[in-house]
Amino acid sequence: MPDAAELLSQIRISGAIPRHVAIIMDGNGRWARDRMLPRPLGHRHGMKSVRAVVEGAIEAGVEVLSLFAFSKENWQRPALEVSALMSLLEEFVQGEADELERQGVHVRFLGELERLAPAASAAVDRVVRQTAHCATLRLNLFVSYGSRAEILLAIRSLASDVAAGRLTPEQIDESAFTERLYTSDVPDPDLLIRTSGEQRISNFLLWQIAYTEFSITPVLWPDFGRKELYEAILDYQQRDRRFGRVPA
Numbered sequence: 001m002p003d004a005a006e007l008l009s010q011i012r013i014s015g016a017i018p019r020h021v022a023i024i025m026d027g028n029g030r031w032a033r034d035r036m037l038p039r040p041l042g043h044r045h046g047m048k049s050v051r052a053v054v055e056g057a058i059e060a061g062v063e064v065l066s067l068f069a070f071s072k073e074n075w076q077r078p079a080l081e082v083s084a085l086m087s088l089l090e091e092f093v094q095g096e097a098d099e100l101e102r103q104g105v106h107v108r109f110l111g112e113l114e115r116l117a118p119a120a121s122a123a124v125d126r127v128v129r130q131t132a133h134c135a136t137l138r139l140n141l142f143v144s145y146g147s148r149a150e151i152l153l154a155i156r157s158l159a160s161d162v163a164a165g166r167l168t169p170e171q172i173d174e175s176a177f178t179e180r181l182y183t184s185d186v187p188d189p190d191l192l193i194r195t196s197g198e199q200r201i202s203n204f205l206l207w208q209i210a211y212t213e214f215s216i217t218p219v220l221w222p223d224f225g226r227k228e229l230y231e232a233i234l235d236y237q238q239r240d241r242r243f244g245r246v247p248a
C-alpha cells in the first residue's frame with residue numbers, strides 16, 4: 001500500500017488538483033463507541049485529523065479547505081456533547097492560531113456565529129484577525145451552519161433589495177444570489193468528501209455543490225488523515241468532469 005508521500009508524488013503527475021475540497025467529518029461518535037470511550041473523546045481524536053488534513057491540503061496545493069465542524073442541527077445534541085464540541089473548537093483555535101498563521105492558513109468561520117458562547121466567539125474572532133493576511137490555504141470552518149438557512153438569508157437579502165428599489169426581480173441571477181452566500185469569495189467545491197460511509201449531504205453547501213465530485217469513504221473521521229485525503233484527490237483526478245456537456 002503506498003504511503004502518503006508516494007500518493008502525493010502520484011497526485012503531482014496525475015492532473016489538476018481540486019482547488020476547493022469540502023469535507024463532512026463524520027463518525028467521531030462511532031469511533032469512540034467502538035473503543036468503549038465517551039463520544040467527546042471521539043471528537044478530540046477528530047481534531048487531530050483536522051490538523052493532518054490541513055497540512056495535507058497545503059502540501060498538495062489545495063487552495064480552499066471547507067470543514068463541516070458543527071451543524072445547526074448539532075445544537076440539539078445533549079448539552080454535555082455540545083459543550084465538549086465548543087470547548088474543542090476554542091482549544092483548536094487558541095492552540096493552533098500561531099501554527100496556522102506560520103503555515104499561511106487564512107481561517108474563516110461560516111455559519112450563525114451569533115449563537116456561539118462569548119468565549120468561543122472571542123477565540124474565533126482572534127484567529128480570524130490573526131490569520132487574515134495569510135494566503136497559502138483558505139480554511140473555512142462551518143460552525144452552527146445549515147445550508148437551507150444560508151439560502152434563506154440570501155433570499156431575504158435579495159427580497160429586501162427589491163423592496164427598497166435597489167434591485168429589480170430580473171436582476172436576480174446566479175451571481176446576485178451567490179454574492180449573498182457565506183461562500184461568496186471562494187470557488188464552489190470541486191471535491192466533497194464524506195467519511196464514515198454515510199451517503200447523504202446533511203444540509204451542507206446545497207447550492208454550491210451543483211457540479212462537485214463526491215467521494216464517500218467508510219473510514220471514520222478520527223482515522224482519516226493525509227493518506228486518505230490523497231486517495232480521495234487521486235480518485236478525483238480520474239473523474240471526467242463534464243458540467244452537463246458532452247466529452248470534447
Ligand code: FPP
Nearest residue numbers: 025026027028029030043046047069089092
Ligand atoms: C460528526 O461525528 C462530527 C461532528 C459533529 C463534529 C466534528 C468535530 C470535530 C472533527 C472536532 C473539532 C473540530 C474542529 C474544527 C476543531 P458524529 O458525532 O456525528 O459521529 P457518529 O455519526 O459516529 O455519531
